[in-house]
Amino acid sequence: KHKRNEEEWKKYMKEAVMHIEFACQIYELQVREGRYFVHEHPLNARSWGLKCIEKVRAMNGVYTVRGDQCMMGLTTKGQNGKEECAMKPTRFMTNSAMVAKELDCRCDNSHTHQALTQGRAAAAAKYPDGLCERIAKGIKMQLEYDIESCNELINLMYDSTIEDGQECANLWSLKKGAFIGKKRIQPYVLKYSVDTTVSPAFDIMEMNFG
Helix, strand or coil, rough: CCCHHHHHHHHHHHHHHHHHHHHHHHHHHHCCCCECCCEECCCCCCHHHHHHHHHCCCCCCCEEEEEEEHHHHEEEEEECCCEEECCCCEHHHHHHHHHHHCCCCCCCCCCCCCCCCCCCHHHHHCCCHHHHHHEEEEEEEHHHHHHHHHHHHHHHHHHHCCCCCCEEEEEHHHHHHEEEEECHHHCHHCCCCCCCCCCCCHHHHHHCCC
């Protein structure tokens, strides 16, 4: 297997940093526009120390959690050919509280771990089904929560008898499309009724995970 020399390694690292910086720009856009993202890297990866990552982590509503993939079904073949647990501690960053909750999972020490050496790391790069299920479950829970929250806001708007010019700050923010808590509510949600079959929450979220 070809090993990178010093120049090749510098070029590789420069390209990797550029890729992460671009990803962070997308994460910031997602947060500003009221959409979601999920980012993952190994727990002790140097990328967590990059300024662009630290900037995103410091944003309001962004969570960072640790998930040990052995608890999500990650296994690799041992010397005896049998599948054994691989811990692969991973750090996840997301602005979805529900996804963060699902991915916050530490090893319960009920099993032994196999080191990701001797070519096993490549096989462990594939997400185990358990990890995919946790992400999907978190997205579903976040969607349900946001739909409920949005409907509550619309109920508040439709039930309000306050005359124009006397709205409270929250209602005025809703009309202006400004931030209410962590969600950006677009002005066009007001054209929907709470009973519509097309929930405005879908339009707000667009379910973009980048």
